[in-house]
Amino acid sequence: MSVKIRQLEIENVKRVKAVTLTPTENGLTVIGGRNGQGKTSVLDAIAWALGGDKLRPSDAQRRESVIPPRIHIELSNGLIVERKGKSSALHVIDPTGQKAGQRLLDSFIEKLALNLPKFMQASNKEKADTLLKIIGIGDELAGLERQEQSLYNQRLEIGRIADRKRKHVEEMEYYPDAPDEPVSAADLIRRQQDILARNGENQRKRDQLATMLKDKSRVEEKIAELQAQLAQYTGQAETLAANIETAQKTVAELQDEGTAELEASIANIDAINVKVRANADKVRAQQEADELSGQYNDLSAQIDGVRKARLNLLEKAQMPLAGLSVNDGELTYQGQKWDCMSGAEQLKVSTAIIRCLNPECGFVLMDKLEQMDPETLAAFGKWLEGEGLQVIATHVGTDDTCSIIIEDGYIKEDRPQEVPQSAPKAEMPKWTPGTF
Missing domain, CATH: 1.10.287 (Helix Hairpins)
Known part of the structure; x- marks a missing residue:
């Protein structure tokens, strides 16, 4: 069973003053609001809490606050992850009450799930190599390509x-x-x-x-x-x-x-x-000249054979998303290279690949979801539910696609979401500033 984020509480991280959030277990939880209100700060706080100090924001403490940052995250496997105090030290407590550390988190949390832009900004070849690593045919395909x-x-x-x-x-x-x-x-x-x-x-x-x-x-x-x-x-x-x-x-x-x-x-x-x-x-x-033409035709036939073998290898591979493939060393989706995909397709492809890098990690953080129109966003949410994947994302705006609205570092509005009956959403507790 992959690990999801069950509940999180954040205080005084970047632009966030105080936020409590219970994400949807499977599907989308969209954090909406205008620019500069603290939406991305929520994602940065989660990444820092779970990914280690390498993902700590350069200016982590909210500038107007004298109280140090505090983050409290409850995971579906029973672990409680906290960062608090002046040093914002990491505390990981397992269900038995025993303390653990970053090594335990690293064993089931995929770093790219906390830093999706790193994958999306990688070169086309690096994306393709990541996909081939997942499906386990990288070396064989590289040999055929050589x-x-x-x-x-x-x-x-x-x-x-x-x-x-x-x-x-x-x-x-x-x-x-x-x-x-x-x-x-x-x-x-x-x-x-x-x-x-x-x-x-x-x-x-x-x-x-x-x-x-x-x-x-x-x-x-x-x-x-x-x-x-x-x-x-x-x-x-x-x-x-x-x-x-x-x-x-x-x-x-x-x-x-x-x-x-x-x-x-x-x-x-x-x-x-x-x-x-x-x-x-x-x-x-x-x-x-006739002999060379014969050799040319023979080599053309051999090249066609190698290409067919490569295509057969990719067709038989278990892809993380239907329509994904690798062509000439580059990642493709529905026959399109990365720069020809829509923003929505890029997000979907990235999510599918990152999920498969570490199947134990059942969530992905995603910024700038406004590039999806409402219909595409709804289809994306349905796909996530079918995959049993949790996505916490930001969206510039306050329309009906948002699960919550953040304004000036607080949750201004909480909107109920449709949740599968097999995974009922827990009631979201009201936030009282300064209480963890």
């Missing part, structure tokens, strides 16, 4: 490199008429020499034919002249005739190959190879 940031940085760098590669590819020349491989001058010269050799052989055969024809003519003349030697040269003539016939057939089939294309290739070999290398560089650059 992993996501690392993957994001890798993807960003690869994306930049891929963009540069693609731009470089677009600027590079490409020659569609160039061969796929660089041309070798030695190979072209060798091919040229092979052709010249074959052509030389052809010429040799032509020359050989011409010689044979000459020999035949000379032999025929010899035959004509030397009929007597006909028998001797007849065989030779027949042989030559056969050879001539064979040679003629071979020569008729011969075709010389042109070297003009190779000569042009040899002459332009450097220009051709420049194009070949340019084409190869462009193809290689395109392949690298």
